[in-house]
Amino acid sequence: MLSTVSRQLRSHPALIPLFIFIGGGCTMSLTYLARLAMRNPDVCWDKKNNPEPWNKLGPTDQYKFYAVNMDYSKLKKDRPDY
Numbered sequence: 001m002l003s004t005v006s007r008q009l010r011s012h013p014a015l016i017p018l019f020i021f022i023g024g025g026c027t028m029s030l031t032y033l034a035r036l037a038m039r040n041p042d043v044c045w046d047k048k049n050n051p052e053p054w055n056k057l058g059p060t061d062q063y064k065f066y067a068v069n070m071d072y073s074k075l076k077k078d079r080p081d082y
Helices: 002-009 012-037
Strands: none
Touching: 002 012
């Protein structure tokens, strides 16, 4: 399979950027999916020790990937403790 692809790339060099961009896009999407699985507060991997991880978030915790015009360090707590 890889020999066929490499033979095609040698005979059609215009396909090289296509493979680079598709490979980069797949890598970035898998990296973002792994980040969501590990760092998102809605995902719970350990149900015995931490069944509701979203309750342990403080008001100054930033869990979004990119926050526009939001300073999380100045937020105050607006919910009760349970």
